[in-house]
Amino acid sequence: MAIRRILTVDNAADLAVLKKKSVPVETVTDEHRALMDDMLETMYAAPGIGLAAVQVGEPLRIIVMDLARDGEDRAPRYFVNPEIIEKNDNLAPYEEGCLSVPEIYETVERPDQVHIRYLDYNGHQVDEAADGLYAVCIQHEMDHLEGVLFIDHLSRLKRDRAITKVKKAARAA
Numbered sequence: 001m002a003i004r005r006i007l008t009v010d011n012a013a014d015l016a017v018l019k020k021k022s023v024p025v026e027t028v029t030d031e032h033r034a035l036m037d038d039m040l041e042t043m044y045a046a047p048g049i050g051l052a053a054v055q056v057g058e059p060l061r062i063i064v065m066d067l068a069r070d071g072e073d074r075a076p077r078y079f080v081n082p083e084i085i086e087k088n089d090n091l092a093p094y095e096e097g098c099l100s101v102p103e104i105y106e107t108v109e110r111p112d113q114v115h116i117r118y119l120d121y122n123g124h125q126v127d128e129a130a131d132g133l134y135a136v137c138i139q140h141e142m143d144h145l146e147g148v149l150f151i152d153h154l155s156r157l158k159r160d161r162a163i164t165k166v167k168k169a170a171r172a173a
């Protein structure tokens with residue numbers, strides 16, 4: 001396992017990759033599992049609660065997540081080729097952040113419940129309902145697979161301000 005570099009929006013080359021649409025995985029192989037292991041380690045080290053493969057420069061439809069709270073046992077989740085089968089009409093606001101947009105937190109509204117289908121770490125199909133933080137996180141991560149960042153849901157003014165802030169922080173570091 002290895003910690004990978006997380007792409008961030010202040011870097012033009014990184015941003016170009018983050019804007020890419022990720023491609024589906026044909027079959028889940030050991031290579032994909034190695035990537036998922038690296039992604040999880042990278043996410044824990046950051047620390048974060050979700051990470052899409054494109055954020056470490058691999059535009060594949062793969063996501064890792066762990067929603068365990070501080071003090072709880074780790075509960076890693078792996079999603080390959082996730083799809084939203086159904087979503088609730090009811091929108092709920094949540095203050096989101098993103099490892100590719102460091103230190104920026106803004107409220108985004110998303111359906112408060114979604115039904116998802118995906119392949120797990122072993123390539124088995126799972127059908128599941130997600131609500132609460134799980135629903136927020138999976139929709140945020142699935143946006144990454146389409147090249148969409150959470151700041152793309154904000155007004156242009158707020159988005160530009162967020163990117164400027166990240167750039168300034170990167171220069172100061």
Ligand code: ZN
Pocket residue numbers: 097098099100140141144150
């Ligand atoms: Zn993100």
